[in-house]
Amino acid sequence: MTLAAQPTANRDTIIETNQSLLTSVPLPFASVAFSDSYHSALLRNLKVDGGLVVFSRPADSFYVSSAVGFPPRAESFEQELSQFCRMIDSSVFKLNGNVIRVAQVFSHMPMIRRMADLSGYRYLRIYQINDFLAAKGYWLMFFRDLANASSAGVLINRSLSSPQFRDSLTEDILAPSRDEALDEIVLSWVTLLDKRDKETEEHTERVARMAVKLARRLGINGLSLKNLWRGALLHDIGKIVIPDEILYKPGPLTEDEWHIMRLHPKIVKDLLKNFTIPKEVLEIPFSHHEKWDGSGYPDRLAGKDIPLSARIFSLVDVWDAMRVDRPYRKCFPESGIKAYLQSQSGKHFDPEITPVFIDLIHADS
Secondary structure, eight states: OOOOOOOOOOOHHHHOOOSOOOSSBOTTHHHHTTOHHHHHHHHHHTTOSEEEEEEESSTTOEEEEEEESOOOOOHHHHHHHHHHHHHHHTTSSOOSSOOEEHHHHTTTOHHHHHHHHHHTOOEEEEEEEEETTEEEEEEEEEESSHHHHHHHHHHHHHHTTOHHHHHHIIIIISOSSHHHHHHHHHHHHHHHHHHHOTHHHHHHHHHHHHHHHHHHHTTOOHHHHHHHHHHHHTTTGGGGGSOHHHHTOSSOOOHHHHHHHTTHHHHHHHHHTTSOOOHHHHHHHHHTTOOTTSOOSSSOOOGGGSOHHHHHHHHHHHHHHHTSOBTTBOOOOHHHHHHHHHHTBTTTBOTTTHHHHHHHHHHHO
C-alpha cells in the first residue's frame, strides 16, 4: 500500500502544545501503531511518505506491527530490521529528531536498502515508542525529500502528547463522522488483540454476531444495537496485558492466576480512558463477567443492576466457550450446553433472557 499524495490543512494552531519534547511516545499513540488506517492518516498529516512500527516481543526480538508505504516484505527483511533495532538500542543512532540518510544507515542491510530504494525513500527519522505490549518499540518514518523530513520532526515533537492532536486525528482526518471514527478506534484495538493472539479473532467475531442476533430478538435496534456490537468486539481487550504464562496456560488456572485473570475487565478502563467512547459501548467490556446472583466480577453486580447488553453477552460468551476445545478439555455436546445454560438461569444468567437464547440456538441448529 502506498500513500496517496493528499494535501492536508496546516494544523499547527490545533496541535501546538507547551509540553517539552518527548523522549518516548505515550498512549494513546502507541495503540494506533497497530491500525494501518490510523498509521496512514498520521503519516499523511505529517507529510511522511512511509513508516514502519516495530516492537520488541520478547525483549531481544523485534517485529513489524504496522507498515505503510512499503511493498510486500520478505522474512529476511524482518531479520535485518531486528538487527537494526538492536543497533538503535545500543545508541548507534540518535532518536526523536535527527534526520538520517537511508543509504548511510542501511548500507550493510540489502533487503531494507532495496525496499527503501524501490519506494524512493532517501531519509529516515526514528522515534521511540513505549507500549503496554512491549518494553520498547520504534517508529521509523521514511521521506523522499529533506524538507518534509525536517518539518515533520518539529510537528511530531509538538503534537504527540497533545489531546487536541489526538482529537483532530480521530475526528477530522480518519473519518467524516464521529460514528465512523469510533468504529476505527474499536477496530484498531481489536486488531491489536488479534496480533497478540490469532485464536481470539474467530471467537470475537462469532460472539459479536450471535450477541447481535440475540439482542434483535429482545427488541434492541438502532444505535443501541450498534453499540452492543462494538462492545462485544471489545469484550476481551483487557486480556492484552495478562501475562502469557497465564493467558496461554495449557491447564486450569490456580487461584492466584485467576485473581490476575479477573483483573481484565478493570484493565479496560485504563486502556480506553484517553479515548472518547460512549458509556454504552463499554458496558460489555466492563461487566460481561458479572452474574445475575451477584457472584461475578469485577463489581459483584446483581440482577438488573448489570447492564442489559452485558447480560445478553454473558450468555453468548459462555455458550461459545463451551463449544470450543480447550487444551485441558474437549468441547461440550450441544445437549450438555443447553442443559448447563438452563441450570444457570437465575444464577449466572438473566432468567428472562436465557429461554430466548436457548430458542435462538435451537432454531440455528
